[in-house]
Amino acid sequence: MNVLVVLAVILFILMTLIGGKKGAKSFLAIFFNFAVLLLIILLMNDPNLDPIILTFIACILISCITLFFINEVNSKTTIAFLSTLITIVILLFFIVVVNKMAMIQGFGEEEIEELSSYSLYIGIDFVKIGASVIIMSTIGAIVDVAISIASPMREIYLHNPSISRKALFKAGISIGKDILGTSANTLFFAFFGSYLGLLIWFKDLSYSLGEIVNSKIFNAEMITILWAGIGVAMNIPITAWITAAFLVKKKEEKTG
Template identity: 25%
Template sequence: MKIKILLISIALMLLVNSEYSMAVDSLQVTGEVMDVSIKKGDYVQEQLIKVKILEGKYKDKIVLVRHQILEYSLHNYELNTGDKVLISLSYDENNRLTPKLISVWRLEHLKNLSIIFLILLVIFGGLKGILSLTSLAISGFIIIKFIIPSILKGYDAITISVMGASVIIIVSFILISGFTKKSLAAIIGTTGGTFVAGLLSKIYSYRCHISGLADDDVMFLVTNIGLKINFKGLYMSAIIIGTIGVVMDVSMSVTSVIFEIKRKAPRAHFRELMGSGLKVGKDVMSTMVNTLILAYVGSFMPLLIIYITSDASFTYALNTELLSIEIIRSLSGSIGLILTIPLTCFVASIMAK
């Protein structure tokens, strides 16, 4: 799953209620589809929908809403009786209430999926699962309440992101593993790998003259909200945040192996612990690097298909800022991941001995 400008997405949610929230004198409410009739044209299929309003001062009122099904658009879906929708209510020049369809109301389905996730996490993860969920909640809090506001105030995005990432790493490992030598070794290894990823992304973003403005979400912030921040730094900040998860996984896996070997063989020397950790790290690295790069490649697959099927040279396509961003992101994260392994092995072997 692409972490596509994570900080921008969160900032967007904090700054606007939705993409339609800038409408003047309009009220957004949820409704339930009571009846649907279809009108088919030569090029456009239109649905005439009776919607029962579920909230606000117009609750239980039935309104008539038109929905044009447009291919290759956000409205390329058919509504059925019982579906929940989000509509805006406004008054026209004749002071008549005019409803307009905004989108499908998805939160109930997302809530159900979240409940399934939480139940399985508690059943199969037990206390560890609950602590992991707590760690995730704290990470989100740090991103929303510390990293985003600090960047919006004009502080250096890289510095703020490294600080925030370090706090996330420390809190996560302490919550899940307690404050032990093993968790301390994993913290040091993860922090080092994350720092390397951030440093490389900063160096090569400047060398490649990445502006950070090639993405549509960023342009929305610029043109519609007028947000003035360092978008290049914001992009690099997203790389740092996006690297944490994979690097933490690798670091803890290697650390656990080394401490377990030392427990089973108390006379094992530093060189033996280091060698065993590196062997395990190679196996973990081969799959994790694959996972990281394939996740990024999969996230911009539609864009890659467009470039491949077009007449443009593939090398020219790689040279565009959009693809260059993804290449820098995936390679910086992978290098940080690779260097995490020897660093973690070294620290964990010393601490275990």
């Protein structure tokens, strides 16, 4: 039996045993999200379709699957979904601008030899493709942070309905501070582990530290890590503010 199938079965069994029905849904969500990514990648081959718009649509679908399919539609998932979309819109705008200035789009000189036999005139804007790659790399972490803040804030409100909007917002920021450090480190080591082969390649090419730092490939990966951290950090106050405003407004409408 294929190793992938065996590992998938083991993962499904563990997720179902530990998470029950929600664990089984989480397992299925992995394949649904993969299908979304695959579809978007295929659509990006069409030069008439804007990669940024396709990326935003993919983020909406992935957020819906991750939040609503697994945790159903409720106040905390709705808030997490809204804050995720706001964060993605802000990130997309700044990523396109900064990436164009940094000129990290396209391929580095280390990749030219392997690509020399292919035509690079494929009619696709690599600045937008680069922005899409960064967003796709961070969407999971942003959704995770959003639900990780909205859920405990909702519990705080349910146990203390008289809490003010300001106090609830501060509680959300306090929760976010605890999440920020671990999320940033998780992103860093995830990217670092994925591109460990790149660093070994640099060593085999006898690159100096200066050449590594100025390498286009290295800069592209580091910028991706930094944007991921910025997205996570930015998502914390956005989620905390929306959650506090929504829950307190809901209470005021009931009492009013």
